[in-house]
Amino acid sequence: xxxxxxxxxxxxxxxxxxxxxxxxxxxxxxxxxxxxxxxxxxxxxxxxxxxxxxxxxxxxxxxxxxxxxxxxxxxxxxxxxxxxxxxxxxxxxxxxxxxxxxxxxxxxxxxxxxxxxxxxxxxxxxxxxxxxxxxxxxxxxxxxxxxxxxxxxxxxxxxxxxxxxxxxxxxxxxxxxxxxxxxxxxxxxxxxxxxxxxxxxxxxxxxxxxxxxxxxxxxxxxxxxxxxxxxxxxxxxxxxxxxxxxxxxxxxxxxxxxxxxxxxxxxxxxxxxxxxxxxxxxxxxxxxxxxxxxxxxxxxxxxxxxxxxxxxxxxxxxxxxxxxxxxxxxxxxxxxxxxxxxxxxxxxxxxxxxxxxxxxxxxxxxxxxxxxxxxxxxxxxxxxxxxxxxxxxxxxxxxxxxxxxxxxxxxxxxxxxxxxxxxxxxxxxxxxxxxxxxxxxxxxxxxxxxxxxxxxxxxxxxxxxxxxxxxxxxxxxxxxxxxxxxxxxxxxxxxxxxxxxxxxxxxxxxxxxxxxxxxxxxxxxxxxxxxxxxxxxxxxxxxxxxxxxxxxxxxxxxxxxxxxxxxxxxxxxxxxxxxxxxxxxxxxxxxxxxxxxxxxxxxxxxxxxxxxxxxxxxxxxxxxxxxxxxxxxxxxxxxxxxxxxxxxxxxxxxxxxxxxxxxxxxxxxxxxxxxxxxxxxxxxxxxxxxxxxxxxxxxxxxxxxxxxxxxxxxxxxxxxxxxxxxxxxxxxxxxxxxxxxxxxxxxxxxxxxxxxxxxxxxxxxxxxxxxxxxxxxxxxxxxxxxxxxxxxxxxxxxxxxxxxxxxxxxxxxxxxxxxxx
Numbered sequence: 001x002x003x004x005x006x007x008x009x010x011x012x013x014x015x016x017x018x019x020x021x022x023x024x025x026x027x028x029x030x031x032x033x034x035x036x037x038x039x040x041x042x043x044x045x046x047x048x049x050x051x052x053x054x055x056x057x058x059x060x061x062x063x064x065x066x067x068x069x070x071x072x073x074x075x076x077x078x079x080x081x082x083x084x085x086x087x088x089x090x091x092x093x094x095x096x097x098x099x100x101x102x103x104x105x106x107x108x109x110x111x112x113x114x115x116x117x118x119x120x121x122x123x124x125x126x127x128x129x130x131x132x133x134x135x136x137x138x139x140x141x142x143x144x145x146x147x148x149x150x151x152x153x154x155x156x157x158x159x160x161x162x163x164x165x166x167x168x169x170x171x172x173x174x175x176x177x178x179x180x181x182x183x184x185x186x187x188x189x190x191x192x193x194x195x196x197x198x199x200x201x202x203x204x205x206x207x208x209x210x211x212x213x214x215x216x217x218x219x220x221x222x223x224x225x226x227x228x229x230x231x232x233x234x235x236x237x238x239x240x241x242x243x244x245x246x247x248x249x250x251x252x253x254x255x256x257x258x259x260x261x262x263x264x265x266x267x268x269x270x271x272x273x274x275x276x277x278x279x280x281x282x283x284x285x286x287x288x289x290x291x292x293x294x295x296x297x298x299x300x301x302x303x304x305x306x307x308x309x310x311x312x313x314x315x316x317x318x319x320x321x322x323x324x325x326x327x328x329x330x331x332x333x334x335x336x337x338x339x340x341x342x343x344x345x346x347x348x349x350x351x352x353x354x355x356x357x358x359x360x361x362x363x364x365x366x367x368x369x370x371x372x373x374x375x376x377x378x379x380x381x382x383x384x385x386x387x388x389x390x391x392x393x394x395x396x397x398x399x400x401x402x403x404x405x406x407x408x409x410x411x412x413x414x415x416x417x418x419x420x421x422x423x424x425x426x427x428x429x430x431x432x433x434x435x436x437x438x439x440x441x442x443x444x445x446x447x448x449x450x451x452x453x454x455x456x457x458x459x460x461x462x463x464x465x466x467x468x469x470x471x472x473x474x475x476x477x478x479x480x481x482x483x484x485x486x487x488x489x490x491x492x493x494x495x496x497x498x499x500x501x502x503x504x505x506x507x508x509x510x511x512x513x514x515x516x517x518x519x520x521x522x523x524x525x526x527x528x529x530x531x532x533x534x535x536x537x538x539x540x541x542x543x544x545x546x547x548x549x550x551x552x553x554x555x556x557x558x559x560x561x562x563x564x565x566x567x568x569x570x571x572x573x574x575x576x577x578x579x580x581x582x583x584x585x586x587x588x589x590x591x592x593x594x595x596x597x598x599x600x601x602x603x604x605x606x607x608x609x610x611x612x613x614x615x616x617x618x619x620x621x622x623x624x625x626x627x628x629x630x631x632x633x634x635x636x637x638x639x640x641x642x643x644x645x646x647x648x649x650x651x652x653x654x655x656x657x658x659x660x661x662x663x664x665x666x667x668x669x670x671x672x673x674x675x676x677x678x679x680x681x682x683x684x685x686x687x688x689x690x691x692x693x694x695x696x697x698x699x700x701x702x703x704x705x706x707x708x709x710x711x712x713x714x715x716x717x718x719x720x721x722x723x724x725x726x727x728x729x730x731x732x733x734x735x736x737x738x739x740x741x742x743x744x745x746x747x748x749x750x751x752x753x754x755x756x757x758x759x760x761x762x763x764x765x766x767x768x769x770x771x772x773x774x775x776x777x778x779x780x781x782x783x784x785x786x787x788x789x790x791x792x793x794x795x796x797x798x799x800x801x802x803x804x805x806x807x808x809x810x811x812x813x814x815x816x817x818x819x820x821x
Contacts, residue, residue, distance in 0.1 A: 134172055401426060546603075
């Protein structure tokens with residue numbers, strides 16, 4: 001019977017995953033299928049049982065990520081395989097294997113939804129799961145920048161909501177509607193009232209989206225006041241596969257062919273279309289302009305400048321820039337009579353093709369991936385002018401290829417005064433895979449919706465496009481065509497949007513909501529434990545029951561978190577200084593320290609149990625399992641020599657071997673007292689086992705839950721210190737407490753506060769680690785000398801550590817502030 005039930009649950013889960021994957025595949029194809037985004041998750045949600053374990057939820061999320069990649073990104077593996085020369089089948093297999101890494105939001109969503117569902121009602125469960133989805137996508141940005149909300153692009157009305165929260169905001173709304181519909185299906189047998197509530201919620205969300213979209217679209221279509229206008233000509237030459245051409249006709253002949261084709265098309269753009277500005281695609285000039293490597297390169301530079309002088313119109317083209325630090329993928333702005341106006345350097349180079357992180361780079365990687373480039377990342381958004389011969393001028397923010405999948409650059413450009421987005425890309429590797437080119441165009445169009453900046457976008461061989469401030473593609477070229485596409489852009493300031501004001505805020509808000517729910521859950525749990533402690537103290541004990549596999553995994557995760565913290569400390573000391581300077585460091589901290597620590601904590605929570613004695617039986621009560629051991633079968637306790645993932649004991653059975661599971665707990669003497677109180681005096685196995693158990697128990701007895709709680713030490717206390725330092729920074733840098741908010745908006749202000757908070761949190765973690773190392777060293781020394789007052793020494797050391805942490809750091813901060821004055 002149990003096997004039949006398990007088989008039914010398993011196949012229902014597989015069926016839900018398969019159905020959702022099919023719906024996602026249709027949804028991703030666009031067109032009229034955009035409506036499927038509101039129901040695509042429903043089959044999978046129905047298969048996620050409330051009583052399932054966290055492990056099953058994790059497995060379901062992993063399988064859903066694989067199915068999603070197979071249904072939506074089936075073309076990507078073939079494109080990568082063709083580009084790398086490894087074959088479509090091999091590349092697709094690798095991509096499916098890495099699906100949980102490429103689409104980790106499914107895992108985060110399933111785990112948080114399961115966790116929240118056990119503690120809160122369906123509303124908070126849905127909000128928590130949606131927050132986990134967008135927070136994961138914010139913390140671990142995906143290569144193509146894709147999110148669920150991009151599928152609503154074909155809806156001219158609903159996509160307008162993106163100026164409030166970006167594509168991530170649309171994802172949250174889609175997830176909430178899916179949750180409401182799934183809840184309606186679950187409650188269909190509980191009466192009309194139970195059914196209508198979630199249906200009404202879903203209808204209300206959709207109605208609000210449609211109402212806002214209609215109002216916003218009508219406002220954008222209202223007549224605008226006249227403004228200086230430029231005609232921009234985008235030249236799509238459709239010359240690809242430079243390597244093949246180089247082998248056939250030689251490197252110089254390839255450059256000659258590319259330039260001559262662009263010269264001819266540009267002459268047509270000026271003569272036939274009256275172009276005021278010429279726009280060529282990414283890396284169309286395949287050497288460093290202004291920094292020639294040879295005499296031929298210098299001659300080509302002079303030739304290109306001569307063409308601009310003869311044409312009498314500015315030219316923006318993709319090239320490379322160089323400085324003492326290295327080479328950059330860049331856009332050069334050339335003007336007649338003025339020469340080189342400036343460069344924009346690509347901020348987000350393509351990983352493992354254009355650049356490799358320093359920590360991963362090395363001779364072995366270069367041998368394995370010989371095509372990998374060595375370009376460096378630029379230093380952020382830059383606004384440059386496009387100027388006609390008669391003085392008309394439009395300020396533009398250039399975005400090169402992957403730059404347009406990140407909202408931050410377009411938003412920064414809008415804040416700097418840009419009046420249009422100038423996109424440049426080389427999508428030639430999508431030539432045989434039009435889904436990729438269409439996805440890239442849709443993602444790029446969201447930058448115009450979020451900022452209300454019109455966009456001109458040129459690619460090597462399609463899809464070049466003209467995009468207005470509502471995200472509508474007014475015209476585009478076909479893939480593989482040689483074409484000239486002209487667009488009119490005006491020196492008109494964009495309509496204000498919440499995205500420009502607050503930045504890409506949805507993922508951060510989701511992370512904050514999750515932290516708040518976690519804090520609420522911890523507070524509730526502490527209240528329950530405090531209420532139940534007097535009655536249960538003598539009869540029960542909180543433990544964690546781990547198999548060797550799960551103990552090894554939890555220990556490895558703890559070690560990874562420690563190693564990540566040490567690496568971050570080393571990187572700060574050796575390279576960047578003792579401060580957090582960017583969100584990239586926060587993401588590294590989240591991925592290398594917080595994520596493995598939370599995963600280890602989740603494992604311990606999943607296998608938590610209460611130990612008690614019932615008659616002649618020792619009982620370990622878990623959420624879904626009850627383990628019973630006769631007291632007569634227990635022979636001895638053996639404390640762990642290596643306290644990972646924390647301290648614990650192994651059980652020696654009377655039959656001889658160790659029990660197949662281990663017990664993790666803070667105080668091993670408490671377990672011995674619990675067993676002894678039932679009339680089963682069990683001793684310690686090993687020469688120093690009893691003394692070591694006393695040492696570990698002294699550490700447990702010296703703890704003060706409120707002062708030593710991680711949330712207090714590494715979240716609330718750092719926030720207090722960060723607020724003081726952040727206010728001083730605001731006054732010095734911006735002239736007032738809210739100076740950055742008034743200058744750059746709420747998003748920039750909160751990002752700055754987050755960086756300061758994280759900086760203090762990481763610093764205090766490192767300081768706490770140093771204190772812990774000192775305390776343990778002295779305590780171990782006292783233990784080794786067999787001091788009779790070892791427990792009192794431990795307690796005194798712990799209090800000294802708390803004083804140094806909670807009082808010493810504020811005193812140091814005050815001394816620094818007074819010294820600075």
